[in-house]
Amino acid sequence: MNGSIYERELMNxxxxxxxxxERIAKNLDPVSRDTVYTIMDRPFYVARAAGSFGADLVAxxxxxxxxxxxxxxxxxxxxxxxxxxxxxxxxxxxHNRCISSGLFITYAYRLKNYKGDxxxxxxxxxxxxxxxxxxxxxxxxxxxKITKTGNFILKWEDGLPxxxxxxxxxx
Numbered sequence: 768m769n770g771s772i773y774e775r776e777l778m779n780x781x782x783x784x785x786x787x788x789e790r791i792a793k794n795l796d797p798v799s800r801d802t803v804y805t806i807m808d809r810p811f812y813v814a815r816a817a818g819s820f821g822a823d824l825v826a827x828x829x830x831x832x833x834x835x836x837x838x839x840x841x842x843x844x845x846x847x848x849x850x851x852x853x854x855x856x857x858x859x860x861x862h863n864r865c866i867s868s869g870l871f872i873t874y875a876y877r878l879k880n881y882k883g884d885x886x887x888x889x890x891x892x893x894x895x896x897x898x899x900x901x902x903x904x905x906x907x908x909x910x911x912k913i914t915k916t917g918n919f920i921l922k923w924e925d926g927l928p929x930x931x932x933x934x935x936x937x938x
Contacts, residue, residue: 773839773877774815774823777886780929781826781833783810791929794882799930805937822861822872830900831936834865838921839877847911847919855918858911862891871897871905878923887926891919907935 779787783806792800811826811833824835836858838845847854861872874889890908897905908927911919 774837777835777837777875777877778813778815778824778826780806780886781811781824782813783807795884795930799884802930802934806933809937824875828936831904832870832901833873834861834870835873835875836861837875837877839879840923841879843878843923845876845921845923846914847921848914848916858891858919862893866893866895869895869897870901871895873908874911874921876921876923876926884928884930886929887921887923888929888932889921889926904935 776787776791780791780803785807788803788807792803795803809828811828811831813824813826816822816825822834823837824833826833826835847858858872865872871890871893874891876887876889878885878887888908889911890905892910893905896902909925911921912925914920
């Protein structure tokens with residue numbers, strides 16, 4: 768599957784599209800299923816913003832503004848050193864653009880062929896001082912790891928599960 772399929776999947780989850788939420792929920796335990804269903808009560812307005820060196824999704828609601836870069840892999844680790852450092856360069860550019868607006872980039876990492884809550888969320892470490900609800904969300908999101916050579920890496924198992932993110936956003 769190409770990456771845009773996962774962008775659409777996450778877009779439909781966040782904007783509370785019933786068919787997508789039901790499809791995701793059927794692979795979850797009862798408590799997680801109930802949590803995922805709550806996104807239909809307080810959905811986001813989500814727009815695809817795909818393009819070179821730009822974020823994939825922008826999700827807006829009265830209380831949060833999320834700039835989301837979607838990544839998918841069948842591997843449990845995503846190294847930004849791949850593609851001759853292009854991913855690393857993209858991450859730094861997105862990070863800097865977001866900071867100038869008082870926002871942060873959120874990485875949504877979809878593990879392919881996983882049964883259960885297959886989305887994990889991360890952000891990039893920053894010295895910027897966020898405020899309000901965005902500060903709480905930024906602090907909740909696990910940050911990327913950095914390799915010995917200085918490249919970013921996302922370890923799927925270290926990420927924030929979708930159900931935990933939805934629970935936090937709706938609390």
